[in-house]
Amino acid sequence: MDIMDESLALHRMLKGKISVESKFDIKNKKDLSLVYTPGVASSCLAIKDHPEEAYQLTSKNNTVAVISDGTAVLGLGDIGPLAAIPVMEGKCAIFKRFAGIDAIPIVLNTKDVDELVQTIYYLAPSFGGINLEDISAPRCFEVEKRLRSMLDIPVFHDDQHGTAIACSAALLNALKLVKKDLATSKIVINGAGSAGIAISTFLLGLGAQNLVVCDKAGILDPEDKHLNSAQIEMAHLSNKENIKGSLSVALAGADAFIGVSAGNVVNVSMVQSMNQDAIVFALANPTPEISRDKALEGGARVYGAGISNIPNQINNALVFPGLFKGLLKARVKQIDTDMEIAACKALASLVSDQELHEDYIIPDVFNEDVVKVISSAIIKCQMKK
DSSP, rough: OOHHHHHHHHHHHSSSSSSOOSSSSOSSHHHHHHHSSSTTHHHHHHHHHHHGGGGHHHHHOOOOOOOOOOOOOSTBBHHHHHHHHHHHHHHHHHHHHHHOOOOEEOOOOOHHHHHHHHHHHHHGGGOSEEEOOOOOOHHHHHHHHHHHOOOSSOOOEHHHHHHHHHHHHHHHHHHHTTOOOOSSSSOOOOOOOOHHHHHHHHHHHHHHOOEEEEEETTTOOOOOTTSSSSHHHHHHHHHHHHSOOOOOHTTTTOOOOEEEOOOOOOHHHHHHTSSOOOOOEEEOOOSOOOOHHHHHHTTTTTEESSSSSSSOOOOOOOOHHHHHHHHHHHSSOOOOHHHHHHHHHHHHTTSSSTTOBBBBSOOOTTTTTTHHHHHHHHHHHTTTT
């Protein structure tokens, strides 16, 4: 069987990848009276008088909601909330495996921004954090922005910021390897959805100055009436040389390519047009924008992708477990850019100068230090505030 068939068989066998376990074994009536009535009333009243006690007396302190409307699932698009459940369960399993965090998958049967925001707001008291997942752009920007202003627990759209942190950490190390500077390197990003806009915004915050962002129609043009508000804003912030044309035009003379778009949209000749020691991150799933073999044939020196069967897998699973572990432990009310940058630099720092090479620019997700350094970076950031 190939990986798709094997995965389907595994899901049929498991009938769901997560379960709920009690921390206390109820053996007799006294045990029952301690965890439920009448004893539980003491905890209820303690929380009523002092709401912060919820973090000491309930699972809120270590529980995250993984929430989606199923409109932008992996590379599958708008497949609906029901079909999104396997991905949300997988995310929850990763939370537990790598950070010991209990995560609950929640899919919502609405695409309306107001309904999404209000429903998540109503659900929020049960959780210590909200991980938004697979919500299509541009609605995802507004949903996250509004929830962050309404809630006193961290809200994090992982498709945006988790991807941006992981991708930027890999890029910082790749640029170090090829002895190029972020500020002076020409970076082309293909895909102007939630991930592409977030990566672009994050790189600008890190100091990138020569950024060109493309969508299906080519280089973003602020006069293009088909662009949404986030894309128009990015069109004004990027492409300082005012280049016009397709992705192939954008890639000419580029130092780095970051693809968060669709499979097989880049060819060998396009890579050949890039600068020497080119960096190619083809992150589309399940089919990258260009394969590793073809990118290397075109002269790329460093190649990374979102898939796991090649070196340099760049995946947001490197980020969100440690990030939320730090957020929950430090009782952060909302994550900010400083924390995201700290997480990015912490992740990049795990690859030492001695270890850094073309096939190792970012640590593996199974590296136990990943969660530790990212959570520690978040906690240190919070302590400085």
